[in-house]
Amino acid sequence: MRVQAFHLGHTYLPEHPVLHDISLDLSPGSLNYLIGPSGSGKSTLMKILFGDEPIQTGQALVGGWSLAHLTDKTRPYYRREVGFVYQDLRLLPAWTAEENVCLPLEAIGRSRRAQRSRAHELLHQVGLGHHLRTPVAQLSGGERQRVAIARALVHNPRFLLADEPTANLDPALSDGVIELLNEQRQRGVTLLISTHDHQLIKLFRSQVYEMRRGIISRHFTSQLGHREGESLSQGAGESSHV
Ligand SMILES: Nc1ncnc2c1ncn2[C@@H]1O[C@H](COP(=O)(O)OP(=O)(O)OP(=O)(O)O)[C@@H](O)[C@H]1O
Numbered sequence: 001m002r003v004q005a006f007h008l009g010h011t012y013l014p015e016h017p018v019l020h021d022i023s024l025d026l027s028p029g030s031l032n033y034l035i036g037p038s039g040s041g042k043s044t045l046m047k048i049l050f051g052d053e054p055i056q057t058g059q060a061l062v063g064g065w066s067l068a069h070l071t072d073k074t075r076p077y078y079r080r081e082v083g084f085v086y087q088d089l090r091l092l093p094a095w096t097a098e099e100n101v102c103l104p105l106e107a108i109g110r111s112r113r114a115q116r117s118r119a120h121e122l123l124h125q126v127g128l129g130h131h132l133r134t135p136v137a138q139l140s141g142g143e144r145q146r147v148a149i150a151r152a153l154v155h156n157p158r159f160l161l162a163d164e165p166t167a168n169l170d171p172a173l174s175d176g177v178i179e180l181l182n183e184q185r186q187r188g189v190t191l192l193i194s195t196h197d198h199q200l201i202k203l204f205r206s207q208v209y210e211m212r213r214g215i216i217s218r219h220f221t222s223q224l225g226h227r228e229g230e231s232l233s234q235g236a237g238e239s240s241h242v
C-alpha cells in the first residue's frame with residue numbers, strides 16, 4: 001500500500017519538538033530505510049505511522065486510512081493492515097514461539113485451531129518450524145527477531161515497519177533478517193526499516209531517508225544492492241535524489 005506523510009510535527013514535552021516537518025511518499029511494494037543518529041526521531045515517526053502516537057500536526061495517509069482520523073474504535077482495524085516489529089521486540093519470554101505468534105489472533109477471537117495453523121505457517125516461513133514449542137527465553141537473538149517478524153506478519157499486513165530489526169545481530173544474521181523482510185515485497189508489502197547499519201542498506205536497492213534532529217535531511221536511492229533480485233527492483237524510484 002502507498003504510505004504518505006505530509007508535514008508531520010511532533011512534540012512530547014512542551015517547547016521540545018522532536019519532529020518538525022516530515023513528508024514522505026512510499027510507493028506500494030517498495031523497500032525504504034530510515035537512518036540517522038540516535039534521538040533524531042526515527043522511532044517517533046514509525047510510531048505515528050503505526051498509530052501508536054497521535055498525529056499532532058500534519059497528516060498521514062496509509063492505503064485508504066487517514067491517520068489523523070483514527071479513533072480508539074478504528075485503530076485496531078488499521079493495525080490489522082499494518083505490522084510493526086518493535087525495537088525491543090515485546091515478546092513474552094516464558095511463552096513459546098507459537099504462543100507469541102498466536103496472541104494477536106487470540107485477541108480478535110480466532111479459534112485455537114486457526115491460530116495454531118497460522119502460527120505454524122509463519123514460523124516455518126521464517127525458518128523456525130523446529131522451534132514452535134520452544135519458550136522465547138531459550139531462543140537466540142536472531143531467532144527471537146524472527147519470532148517478532150512472524151508475529152508482525154500474522155494479519156498479512158500490506159505495510160510493515162521494523163524498528164532496528166538487526167540491532168545486536170552479527171552481520172550474517174542481519175543480512176538474513178533483511179532478506180526475510182524483503183521477501184514480503186513479493187506480496188506487494190511496503191517496507192519501512194530503521195537502522196544504524198549503513199552496510200545493510202546496500203543489500204537491496206532501496207529508498208533511504210536520512211533523519212537529523214526531526215527533519216528528513218536527505219533522501220536518496222541506495223546503490224544497486226549486491227544481492228539484488230531482478231524481480232524485486234520494481235518499486236525503487238530512479239529519480240529521487242534530493
Ligand atoms: N515518550 C517520550 N517522552 C518524551 N520524550 C521522548 C519520548 N520518546 C522519545 N522522546 C524523545 O524524542 C526524541 C526522538 O526519539 P526517538 O526515539 O524517536 O529517536 P530515534 O531516532 O528512534 O533514536 P534511536 O536511534 O536511539 O532509537 C529523543 O530526544 C527522545 O528523548
Ligand SMILES: [Mg+2]
Pocket residue numbers: 042043044087163
Ligand atoms: Mg529508535
